[in-house]
Amino acid sequence: MKDRLLVALAxxxxxxxxxxxxxxxxxxxxxxxxxxxxxxKMSGWxxxxxxxxxxxxxxxxxxxxFYSPEERVSRDFILNDKPxxxxxxxxxxxxxxxxxxxxxxxxxxxxxxxxxxxxxxxQNRGVTIDIEKLxxxxxxxxxxxxxxxxxxxxxxxDAITDTGRKKSFHARFKVDYGPxxxxxxxxxxxxxxxxxxxxxxxxxxxxxxxxxxxxxxxxLIREKGVQGTKILDRVDGLxxxxxxxxDQNTALAVAQARYAAADKVAAGCLTLPxxxxxxxxxxxxxxxxxxxxxxxxxxxVIWLLYYLSIVQGYNLTNYTWPLLAKxxxxxxxxxxxxxxxxxxxxxxxxxxxxxxxxxxxxxxPIFFILFGLIAVMxxxxxxxxxxxxxxRLFSRYGLHxxxxxxxxxxxxxxxxxxxxxxxSCKGIPDERSRLATILIIPMLNCLAKVPLYVLLxxxxxxxxxxxxxxxxxxxxxxxxLPVSKFLTTTVLKDKPISPFxxxxxxxxxxxxxxxxxxxxxxxxxxxxxxxxxxxxLAVVIFILLQFPGISPQRKIDFQAQxxxxxxxxxxxxxxxxxxxxLAGAKLMEMVLYWESYKDKKMLAKGPEATDALNAKxxxxxxQFFSIAQPGKDKVARKVNKSFKKLFKTxxxxxxxxxxxxxxxxxxxxxxxxxxxVTQFAGFNxxxxxxxxxxxxxxxxxxxxxxxxxxxxxDGGDGSLESRMAKSEDGFTPLHALAxxxxxxxxxxxxxxxxxxxxxxxxxxxxxxxxFYPMVLGIxxxxxxxTGGTLLGLNGLQAMGVFYAMALGTxxxxxxxxxxxxxxxxxxxxx
Amino acid sequence: xxxxxxxxxxxxxxxxxxIRDKLGQRLMDMGIYPGLILNVVRNxxxxxxxxVEIDGYFISLxxxxxxxxxxxxx
Numbered sequence: 067m068k069d070r071l072l073v074a075l076a077x078x079x080x081x082x083x084x085x086x087x088x089x090x091x092x093x094x095x096x097x098x099x100x101x102x103x104x105x106x107k108m109s110g111w112x113x114x115x116x117x118x119x120x121x122x123x124x125x126x127x128x129x130x131x132f133y134s135p136e137e138r139v140s141r142d143f144i145l146n147d148k149p150x151x152x153x154x155x156x157x158x159x160x161x162x163x164x165x166x167x168x169x170x171x172x173x174x175x176x177x178x179x180x181x182x183x184x185x186x187x188x189q190n191r192g193v194t195i196d197i198e199k200l201x202x203x204x205x206x207x208x209x210x211x212x213x214x215x216x217x218x219x220x221x222x223x224d225a226i227t228d229t230g231r232k233k234s235f236h237a238r239f240k241v242d243y244g245p246x247x248x249x250x251x252x253x254x255x256x257x258x259x260x261x262x263x264x265x266x267x268x269x270x271x272x273x274x275x276x277x278x279x280x281x282x283x284x285x286l287i288r289e290k291g292v293q294g295t296k297i298l299d300r301v302d303g304l305x306x307x308x309x310x311x312x313d314q315n316t317a318l319a320v321a322q323a324r325y326a327a328a329d330k331v332a333a334g335c336l337t338l339p340x341x342x343x344x345x346x347x348x349x350x351x352x353x354x355x356x357x358x359x360x361x362x363x364x365x366x367v368i369w370l371l372y373y374l375s376i377v378q379g380y381n382l383t384n385y386t387w388p389l390l391a392k393x394x395x396x397x398x399x400x401x402x403x404x405x406x407x408x409x410x411x412x413x414x415x416x417x418x419x420x421x422x423x424x425x426x427x428x429x430x431p432i433f434f435i436l437f438g439l440i441a442v443m444x445x446x447x448x449x450x451x452x453x454x455x456x457x458r459l460f461s462r463y464g465l466h467x468x469x470x471x472x473x474x475x476x477x478x479x480x481x482x483x484x485x486x487x488x489x490s491c492k493g494i495p496d497e498r499s500r501l502a503t504i505l506i507i508p509m510l511n512c513l514a515k516v517p518l519y520v521l522l523x524x525x526x527x528x529x530x531x532x533x534x535x536x537x538x539x540x541x542x543x544x545x546x547l548p549v550s551k552f553l554t555t556t557v558l559k560d561k562p563i564s565p566f567x568x569x570x571x572x573x574x575x576x577x578x579x580x581x582x583x584x585x586x587x588x589x590x591x592x593x594x595x596x597x598x599x600x601x602x603l604a605v606v607i608f609i610l611l612q613f614p615g616i617s618p619q620r621k622i623d624f625q626a627q628x629x630x631x632x633x634x635x636x637x638x639x640x641x642x643x644x645x646x647x648l649a650g651a652k653l654m655e656m657v658l659y660w661e662s663y664k665d666k667k668m669l670a671k672g673p674e675a676t677d678a679l680n681a682k683x684x685x686x687x688x689q690f691f692s693i694a695q696p697g698k699d700k701v702a703r704k705v706n707k708s709f710k711k712l713f714k715t716x717x718x719x720x721x722x723x724x725x726x727x728x729x730x731x732x733x734x735x736x737x738x739x740x741x742x743v744t745q746f747a748g749f750n751x752x753x754x755x756x757x758x759x760x761x762x763x764x765x766x767x768x769x770x771x772x773x774x775x776x777x778x779x780d781g782g783d784g785s786l787e788s789r790m791a792k793s794e795d796g797f798t799p800l801h802a803l804a805x806x807x808x809x810x811x812x813x814x815x816x817x818x819x820x821x822x823x824x825x826x827x828x829x830x831x832x833x834x835x836x837f838y839p840m841v842l843g844i845x846x847x848x849x850x851x852t853g854g855t856l857l858g859l860n861g862l863q864a865m866g867v868f869y870a871m872a873l874g875t876x877x878x879x880x881x882x883x884x885x886x887x888x889x890x891x892x893x894x895x896x
Numbered sequence: 897x898x899x900x901x902x903x904x905x906x907x908x909x910x911x912x913x914x915i916r917d918k919l920g921q922r923l924m925d926m927g928i929y930p931g932l933i934l935n936v937v938r939n940x941x942x943x944x945x946x947x948v949e950i951d952g953y954f955i956s957l958x959x960x961x962x963x964x965x966x967x968x969x970x
Contacts, residue, residue, distance in 0.1 A: 128925040128926060131921055133918045166927075315913075317916060317920065317924070318916075318924060318930075321925070322924075322931075325927070347954070348937070348954065351937075351947075352938075355938060355941070357941045360940075360941045454940050454945060457944070458943065459942060461958070467945075564918065565918060565923070565961055566945060566957055567926050568957075569926065569954065570954035570955065570956055571954075
């Protein structure tokens with residue numbers, strides 16, 4: 067007895083197949099990719115009695131032709147992996163239509179079961195099904211289930227095991243292809259007589275596919291058949307003969323024969339309700355797809371999506387961030403403590419890694435909500451409606467109606483994230499539009515670009531904050547659309563396109579389990595796939611920033627400054643009892659004590675928390691505490707003052723060293739090397755370094771600028787705005803505008819680049835996706851800066867001019883008509 | 897006439913599909929083939945694509961694709 071079975075689930079979209087898959091395998095699932103294509107391969111397993119059953123959930127398809135990758139992987143799996151059972155899941159309320167696929171599965175002559183799912187829906191619609199008769203006609207086991215309610219699960223388990231153990235299996239029913247039968251038999255005969263490797267494949271299926279004109283099967287015949295070319299020549303002759311004799315396209319004749327057979331089978335075992343009600347979904351669509359209401363509903367949905375995930379999700383991070391900070395604290399406690407001015411490399415490295423990972427993990431609440439809401443939209447059936455409403459606008463720019471969701475996620479207004487945006491491109495059926503969408507999404511305004519915008523707008527456009535923010539929020543869309551048009555008419559020109567034709571499925575109420583399950587699964591995928599790579603690349607950036615490091619000569623200088631400060635401090639407290647308390651290594655202990663106390667005190671909210679904190683620190687070291695909180699004690703206050711001064715000096719030295727390290731680092735050198743090019747865009751080397759470091763994560767731009775524009779003396783207020791304004795005298799609003807524009811077009815961050823690689827399935831596109839925005843960004847920034855300077859425009863004027871240019875380009879490119887993709891002449895010849 | 901010429905509320909009988917390969921196959925796989933009656937339900941807010949009802953199913957397609965479906969108005 068076989069103790070392992072392989073099962074494939076096949077079925078049309080919206081037939082409840084994933085419900086069946088979940089019911090069978092529970093949580094024991096995982097996702098992989100089919101080789102060579104970007105189609106997800108969902109698989110899972112369960113144990114029934116002694117038998118372990120592996121289940122592969124094939125993509126939902128209407129048919130099994132060679133035209134789409136989903137259909138190809140489905141039939142290749144059945145053909146090559148030869149599952150012990152194919153479970154064909156059908157929507158019981160729509161049997162007639164589902165049979166179209168069923169017949170195609172049957173023709174592949176693999177053992178199979180029909181699973182009539184959604185029996186409850188059928189009953190509600192007044193459809194009655196004679197299951198016995200259906201079994202008899204088709205000669206295939208039929209199991210009726212309502213998996214949402216868990217009904218029929220055991221029967222399905224039993225049927226799978228029974229069918230899987232049988233040695234031979236033949237579906238009785240065959241579609242009658244009428245006048246084409248003779249042609250099919252003729253080809254069958256040729257295939258059977260071939261002495262090559264064709265006998266492993268069902269001959270009749272091959273013959274039907276050849277009559278349909280299936281390119282993949284033609285290739286198979288050519289490669290595996292000894293007489294391959296000869297067979298194909300004969301097939302061409304037969305096809306032409308059929309088309310001439312019956313004045314009908316063979317592929318159409320095959321499809322029509324299948325529908326006719328489906329009609330016949332359905333008529334034999336179905337009783338349909340006498341009168342048809344206007345379906346509920348259509349009544350909903352009267353509003354949701356309405357000329358005026360439709361766009362309003364769409365806007366409301368998008369707003370809600372932003373509000374719940376970005377705004378509320380961001381609020382949630384207030385609760386999760388302390389957890390991540392705690393994790394960082396654990397790591398910090400494990401690595402060696404920093405010295406007075408020298409931080410051990412290992413500690414710096416560990417914390418850098420931790421910070422890089424935390425920066426990503428911090429987004430998890432946002433992603434969880436986002437993925438959950440997407441699942442709701444997918445399950446409810448709103449997605450196709452969204453595509454329906456937006457297709458006209460997007461298709462003008464080479465995009466697709468289904469680019470809507472990815473673009474919303476990527477940040478069509480301010481505040482998205484390119485990672486889920488790129489990930490959700492999977493659903494776009496048309497390869498050209500899909501690649502275009504993947505490539506343009508990083509140009510939208512993700513959350514991480516915002517800090518730089520806010521910084522620059524606050525300094526240089528302080529009088530026109532609202533206007534500048536509106537400009538930056540909408541300009542990205544005006545850049546994205548013409549760029550997409552450009553890409554789809556140039557580099558992506560030869561990528562295959564697919565018809566838009568799509569079903570508007572009935573609305574469904576999503577289940578809580580389904581939604582949460584999918585959200586969790588996608589968050590987990592995100593963590594697994596992205597985090598590991600971010601860690602790897604964070605290492606690279608760390609090296610670029612840390613090495614070669616400060617020169618030995620300068621190190622000695624810094625050490626001298628340190629020694630001087632410490633000696634000064636010791637002298638100032640020499641005659642107090644605290645000299646003993648802080649003797650030798652104890653001084654460094656105090657520094658760390660003070661640091662951790664200060665950090666914790668900043669987080670403590672309310673007087674009670676502060677009291678508790680004080681008590682805790684008093685207990686750790688009462689003498690240190692009296693320096694930290696001297697109260698009214700005069701001596702202690704004096705020591706406190708001196709200590710604070712020393713602490714400030716230390717901080718200054720550390721900052722100075724960090725700055726110098728960045729200056730001399732590889733990244734700093736790169737920044738300088740780029741200056742000759744970037745000067746026309748108005749970027750000096752500091753800005754270059756900030757932009758280079760932003761590649762790891764865009765938030766880094768502001769952090770690096772912060773490190774580069776350190777305050778040198780003790781005076782002045784500490785805000786980065788004022789520091790930057792002060793240190794960059796020559797920096798004008800025009801500089802700032804060029805910089806912001808570059809940030810809009812900035813190449814995708816690491817995580818997004820990885821997502822681009824995963825979704826486009828190629829490193830080549832990932833590299834292209836990094837390269838072209840850089841060129842575009844530098845060009846736009848140069849245009850603004852150099853052009854603006856030559857014309858004598860100020861920042862605001864340049865902003866207006868550039869905006870008008872972008873708007874003009876967008877409108878103009880929208881009017882450029884591309885030739886219809888479905889050229890009847892070309893198609894007729896083919 | 898062809899399907900793209902029908903207005904919302906119109907219905908017609910499919911006479912012929914004048915396209916093959918990818919689009920032709922897709923139309924057939926979605927249940928659009930000669931002999932069936934279809935109703936144009938609505939156009940999208942920006943006029944394109946259109947939504948049709950065939951045998952209880954709702955399908956949306958671009959006008960550019962609909963022009964390959966020859967229909968006889970009923």
